[in-house]
Amino acid sequence: MVFETADGDQVLKNLEKIEPDIILLDILLPTVNGFEVLEKIRSDKNSKIRQTPVIVLSNLGQDEDIKKAISLGANDYLIKAHFTIEEIVGKIKNRLGL
Numbered sequence: 001m002v003f004e005t006a007d008g009d010q011v012l013k014n015l016e017k018i019e020p021d022i023i024l025l026d027i028l029l030p031t032v033n034g035f036e037v038l039e040k041i042r043s044d045k046n047s048k049i050r051q052t053p054v055i056v057l058s059n060l061g062q063d064e065d066i067k068k069a070i071s072l073g074a075n076d077y078l079i080k081a082h083f084t085i086e087e088i089v090g091k092i093k094n095r096l097g098l
Contacts (some may be wrong), residue, residue, distance in 0.1 A: 008032030012040055019048045022096055025074075027058040027065065034058070035068060042073035053095045057088065 003018060005011045008029040023041065027034035034056065044050050053075045058065070061079040069077050075095060078088060 006030070008034065008037045011037050015041065015044065015049055019046070020052055022092060023052055023054045024057050024092070025054055027056060027060050027069070035072060038069060038072045038074060055091065055095065 003014055003020070005014055006029070009031040011023075011025070011029070012032065025034050025037060029037065032040075038054060038056070041052065041054060042050055054073065056069045056074045056077045057080055058077070059080045061082075066077045076091060078091065083091075
């Protein structure tokens, strides 16, 4: 099942109700940015949420952004323009062990 949310605050509200197998997270989100969402995921009281793999999928490709996301606990950082949909799906399947 896939849940889509276009705003960081809604991501956090959804995580109170669902425990996803993986999270694809953009950095540029309204209300709460992706870095803040990632930080809250990694400090969540629910260990299942804390341990959920997070792949950042963004067009922000500066080293500073990548390092920040990884230091906050992202499992991978993909620059949208550098990957095809098939490659992204492959990375998701690999992360999920499929």
